Amino acid sequence: MNPSPMDPRPSAKKDRIDSLAETSGRGGTATAVKDVHVGAAGKVKDTGGVSLIASAWARLRRNPVFLLGLAITVVFVLLALFAPLLAPNDPTKRMPELLEDLSRSTNPVPGPEAGFPLGSDDFGRDLLSRLIVGARQTLIVGVFATLFGLAGGIILGTLAGAFGGWVDSLVMRIVDVMLSVPSLLLAVSIAALAPRPSQWTVIIAIAVVQVPIFARLLRGSMLAQRASDHVLAARALGVKQSSIVFRHMLPNSLGPVIVQSTLVLATSIIDAAALSFLGLGNPDDRQPEWGQMLGASQQWIRDYPHLAFYPAACIIVVALGFTLMGESLREALDPKSRR
Amino acid sequence: MLRFIVRRLVQMVGVLIVLSLLLFLWLRSLPGGTVSAILGERATPASRAAMEAQFGLDQPVWVQYAKFVGRVLQGNFGPSTAVLPGRDALDIFLQRLPATIELSLFALAIAVALGIPLGYFAARRKETFLDNASVVGSLIGVAVPVFFLGFLLQRVFAIELGWLPVSGRQSTGLDATRITGFFVLDGILTREWDAAWDSFKHLILPAVTLATIPFAVVFRITRASVLEVLDEDYIRTAESKGLTARIIRGRHILRNAMLPVTTTIGLQVGALLAGAVLTETVFGFAGVGDALATAFRLRDYAVLQVLILAAAGIYVIVNLLVDIMYAVIDPRVRTR
Numbered sequence: 241m242n243p244s245p246m247d248p249r250p251s252a253k254k255d256r257i258d259s260l261a262e263t264s265g266r267g268g269t270a271t272a273v274k275d276v277h278v279g280a281a282g283k284v285k286d287t288g289g290v291s292l293i294a295s296a297w298a299r300l301r302r303n304p305v306f307l308l309g310l311a312i313t314v315v316f317v318l319l320a321l322f323a324p325l326l327a328p329n330d331p332t333k334r335m336p337e338l339l340e341d342l343s344r345s346t347n348p349v350p351g352p353e354a355g356f357p358l359g360s361d362d363f364g365r366d367l368l369s370r371l372i373v374g375a376r377q378t379l380i381v382g383v384f385a386t387l388f389g390l391a392g393g394i395i396l397g398t399l400a401g402a403f404g405g406w407v408d409s410l411v412m413r414i415v416d417v418m419l420s421v422p423s424l425l426l427a428v429s430i431a432a433l434a435p436r437p438s439q440w441t442v443i444i445a446i447a448v449v450q451v452p453i454f455a456r457l458l459r460g461s462m463l464a465q466r467a468s469d470h471v472l473a474a475r476a477l478g479v480k481q482s483s484i485v486f487r488h489m490l491p492n493s494l495g496p497v498i499v500q501s502t503l504v505l506a507t508s509i510i511d512a513a514a515l516s517f518l519g520l521g522n523p524d525d526r527q528p529e530w531g532q533m534l535g536a537s538q539q540w541i542r543d544y545p546h547l548a549f550y551p552a553a554c555i556i557v558v559a560l561g562f563t564l565m566g567e568s569l570r571e572a573l574d575p576k577s578r579r
Numbered sequence: 580m581l582r583f584i585v586r587r588l589v590q591m592v593g594v595l596i597v598l599s600l601l602l603f604l605w606l607r608s609l610p611g612g613t614v615s616a617i618l619g620e621r622a623t624p625a626s627r628a629a630m631e632a633q634f635g636l637d638q639p640v641w642v643q644y645a646k647f648v649g650r651v652l653q654g655n656f657g658p659s660t661a662v663l664p665g666r667d668a669l670d671i672f673l674q675r676l677p678a679t680i681e682l683s684l685f686a687l688a689i690a691v692a693l694g695i696p697l698g699y700f701a702a703r704r705k706e707t708f709l710d711n712a713s714v715v716g717s718l719i720g721v722a723v724p725v726f727f728l729g730f731l732l733q734r735v736f737a738i739e740l741g742w743l744p745v746s747g748r749q750s751t752g753l754d755a756t757r758i759t760g761f762f763v764l765d766g767i768l769t770r771e772w773d774a775a776w777d778s779f780k781h782l783i784l785p786a787v788t789l790a791t792i793p794f795a796v797v798f799r800i801t802r803a804s805v806l807e808v809l810d811e812d813y814i815r816t817a818e819s820k821g822l823t824a825r826i827i828r829g830r831h832i833l834r835n836a837m838l839p840v841t842t843t844i845g846l847q848v849g850a851l852l853a854g855a856v857l858t859e860t861v862f863g864f865a866g867v868g869d870a871l872a873t874a875f876r877l878r879d880y881a882v883l884q885v886l887i888l889a890a891a892g893i894y895v896i897v898n899l900l901v902d903i904m905y906a907v908i909d910p911r912v913r914t915r
Contacts, residue, residue: 305715416590417597420895421887424853425871429887432875435610506722513724514857519876534727541730542738552727559722567718 296572306568312561319372320379327369332526334365358550362540370528371550377529378509378558381443385508386501388447393454400455401462401493402485411455418452427511431520439522439529442515446508457500461493495573502566506559513555530555583906591899598891603647606880656885661877662870668881671870672889677760678748678866683851685786690793691844698801705806717795725854729788729861736784744781746863749774785862789854793847800843804836838909845901852890
């Protein structure tokens with residue numbers, strides 16, 4: 241639930257986000273570190289610079305943790321893209337073969353049988369197909385929640401970081417208030433506002449929680465950019481304020497925000513499950529989603545725990561994949577760890 | 580130092596004022612609103628108008644807000660409609676609070692007792708099997724949905740193995756004396772050892788569930804912080820002076836590395852509050868989190884107001900205390 245529980249640089253929650261922004265903001269995409277060798281005659285030999293991205297990639301390529309995360313993510317995305325082709329059955333159809341075994345009194349959840357390796361759900365539908373198609377809905381929830389949170393954060397963070405002064409103070413006070421409510425509580429409160437919960441109310445509730453984190457992160461690295469030499473140079477050359485912000489400051493400030501997005505992909509999938517568990521998820525089970533399946537399985541959990549185990553295992557593996565990727569990205573992009 | 584505290588207090592009051600405004604607007608925009616929640620399907624235009632007048636909903640918005648703030652300051656949130664119908668909402672919160680504090684403290688103790696030593700050893704043996712395994716382990720801990728972990732532990736240790744109780748705070752047959760509302764403490768104070776032991780057993784599974792995320796955070800921060808300190812020149816100096824490993828560890832490494840860790844521990848309150856909602860629901864543990872989940876499900880707005888305001892208030896106050904503590908420990912913070 242904690243937006244970035246894995247952050248290695250603490251102090252207050254706010255400062256923690258800020259310091260994150262600094263570490264990667266300092267590097268930015270524009271900087272290059274040069275290996276300088278001094279020759280025998282005292283001449284400086286320039287061996288050329290290595291950009292932060294190139295050096296990060298060189299280290300990531302050999303990092304097993306990153307590769308594992310990447311592999312999980314790629315498999316998950318492929319599964320989500322080709323879900324309808326891969327699913328053996330219609331995930332929304334009550335299968336006649338399974339309905340034969342299903343009776344409310346004696347056997348409400350038929351087990352595995354020929355053609356249905358994972359058996360049925362509590363409604364006579366093919367569990368395996370629902371899981372496969374569920375990958376797509378889960379990816380949609382994760383990606384859109386992250387994108388909306390990112391968009392809100394970029395708007396607020398850019399306002400604060402680019403203008404400074406009272407705009408900055410105002411935006412940051414809003415952000416402080418949003419950070420003062422524990423994140424799950426905020427998400428639940430927003431989800432409760434919807435007259436009829438749906439997939440989109442879930443996505444919005446999760447996204448709003450991420451906005452203040454992204455905003456603070458972006459503002460931090462924009463402030464670092466504002467004081468940097470290339471922005472000063474652009475200003476001295478008379479470049480318009482808008483192009484300084486959008487072409488010089490913003491692109492160079494996005495590093496930490498992108499890393500955070502990877503981690504948010506993981507937390508938003510877990511949050512969606514928590515909302516479903518609390519009865520505020522998407523009630524429409526014609527669009528199976530792992531969190532929703534896990535949340536709905538609680539009424540059967542005593543007698544048919546496998547209904548919970550499969551979606552939970554999927555969520556854990558995918559969330560772990562995103563987290564492993566995000567954590568190793570952060571480490572690789574941190575100029576401090578380039579030794 | 581005093582100026583720092585005053586400035587932070589003013590900021591906190593500002594945050595709380597904005598929060599009360601947001602809570603007021605939030606309550607007004609909830610689907611159906613208070614009147615429909617109480618009258619339900621039976622509402623006729625006449626009964627709606629009568630009830631709106633009774634609650635002052637026909638008055639201008641700012642008057643309503645002023646009245647709302649007045650009621651909040653007096654602690655008058657009205658009676659609960661669904662969690663415990665008829666009981667005062669504030670009473671329900673106060674009665675439930677000790678359970679959540681007891682659970683959270685126990686969970687925090689587990690997280691700290693495991694997280695700090697493990698973080699230290701992982702850092703000292705960087706990039707060994709122990710280090711990698713515990714880092715990946717902590718990441719898995721974060722990836723598991725809290726309520727699912729609860730179900731899993733409940734199933735294995737309570738239902739299958741029968742070692743620990745399935746749910747609740749105390750076995751029903753026990754007629755234990757209540758003094759503080761902290762059941763374990765009550766048992767110790769009254770020397771009802773069986774009651775204390777029984778409550779303790781009820782605490783174990785929920786506390787372990789609740790501890791996973793704080794544990795992962797404390798572990799990772801300790802590890803990162805120790806790694807950073809190990810790189811410092813004064814450690815090399817201490818080593819070259821010939822100080823014993825024990826003194827270097829205690830006086831140079833741990834004392835410096837614990838600075839960020841102490842504040843992180845304070846900041847886990849938010850994670851604990853959020854986790855308590857899920858954990859208490861799974862284990863039927865009658866605390867604040869369980870009441871919150873029930874209030875959301877049954878739309879008990881009186882209880883929701885108290886609980887949300889209290890959760891945010893506790894969080895903001897603990898944050899303030901953490902900031903002040905940090906300023907006391909680390910003088911560099913005060914000047915910022």
